[in-house]
Amino acid sequence: MSQPPKILRIGEWQMRxxxxxxxxxxxxxxxxxxxxxxxxxNAPRDAQQVDGTLSQSISYRDQDGNEIARVHQYLKPDNTLxxxxxxxxxxxxxxxxxxxxxxxxxxxxxxSSDEPEADVKE
Numbered sequence: 001m002s003q004p005p006k007i008l009r010i011g012e013w014q015m016r017x018x019x020x021x022x023x024x025x026x027x028x029x030x031x032x033x034x035x036x037x038x039x040x041x042n043a044p045r046d047a048q049q050v051d052g053t054l055s056q057s058i059s060y061r062d063q064d065g066n067e068i069a070r071v072h073q074y075l076k077p078d079n080t081l082x083x084x085x086x087x088x089x090x091x092x093x094x095x096x097x098x099x100x101x102x103x104x105x106x107x108x109x110x111x112s113s114d115e116p117e118a119d120v121k122e
Contacts, residue, residue, distance in 0.1 A: 005098040018099055019089035024060055024069045033060045033068060043074055043082070052077040058087065068093055 010018070019025070027033045039057040043049040053076045060069040070091045074082030081087065092099045 005093065005096055007098045007100060009100050009102045011102055015089050015092065015099060015101055018092050018094070019069060019071075019087075022092070022094060024089070024092070025087055028060055033062060035059070036061055038070070040075075047074065047083075049074050049082045050076050053082050057090075066093070 024033065028035055036059040037056060038059050040054050043053040043055040047053070047055065053074050056073050056075055058071050058073060059067050060071065062068055069089055071087035071089050073087040076082045090101060
């Protein structure tokens, strides 16, 4: 039986940096990873997106079906991404570590720090 992954909670800025530095969106676009839609529904009105835009939760998976990242995105009717124009990573799994976002109630450290917060679970 395999051990559960070590979990490290990090801020949004650190999550985006980890996602971008590992080129996960590019790997998806080039076919190295596969997208699996976990949830897709109409974007809420308060998201200020174009009518017909979908709010989606997407899992990026490797060739063995293992989840490498999970993102949220707004998919507009023209098949481009709304919001920032890029997926918003919510979790990343790399080298045996599952990086997850700090829960709102635990946010006390500046999100622009280069150092990950020390909320580790093993």
